[in-house]
Amino acid sequence: MFYFDESGFSQEPCVPYGWQEKGKQLRIPSVKSKRINVLGFMNRSCELFYYPVIGSVDSKTVIDIFDYFAYQMTAPEYGGDDRYTVVIIDNASIHTSKAFRARIDDWILEKKMIVLFLPTYSPELNLIEILWDKAKYEWIDILSIVNFRGFEKEVKRVFDGVGQEYMISYA
Incomplete structure (x- = not known):
């Protein structure tokens, strides 16, 4: 069982609220x-x-990535054609588009991949x-990056390290 989603990363900070002493100005690079x-x-x-x-990212992008993931899951190292892969997703509009929903039966029949929607x-x-x-x-060191190329490398470094250097415990 896999959980699917997408998220955006940028060097522009997003601070929805903050606290500072009266008369002092808070600065964020x-x-x-x-x-x-x-x-x-x-x-x-x-x-x-x-x-x-x-x-x-649009529905076509998501469909292409689901197609590639389904292909990867049929590889021998992931069980080949014997097992089903279940993917849990939310109800974002790009996941519920006509084009995406039209592919769900194909993924089940051709790739043994079941897509389930969260409430x-x-x-x-x-x-x-x-x-x-x-x-x-926590993991991306945004303050030490000065250009977009460095930011790309940092994002890749972190996501390449998930499962080895970076772990999440679902206790």
Whole structure:
């Protein structure tokens, strides 16, 4: 069973609220940045298949990534054609589009991949959300990066390390 979702990463900080002493100004280093959207499949063992996309993500992008993931899951090292793969996803519009829903039966029949939707407005049930939180606020060293190329390398370093250097415990 894998949990799927996507999240955007940028060098521009997002601080929804903060606290500072009266009369003092709080400053956060900021750099204009392109956005890296990371789409990922992760299981409870922290096995991660991730796909970075620079630019926008639409239903076609998600379908292409699901097709590639389904292909990977039929490889002999992942059980070949014997087992089903279950993917849990939320109800984002790119997951519920006509084009995406039209592929669900194909994935079941051709790739033995079952797609299950979470109840609406329940991100706490999608365990990959914890990964996005950890990556954004603990693991990526945003303050030491000065350009987009360095930012790309840092994002890749962190996601390559999930399951070895970076672990999430679902206790």
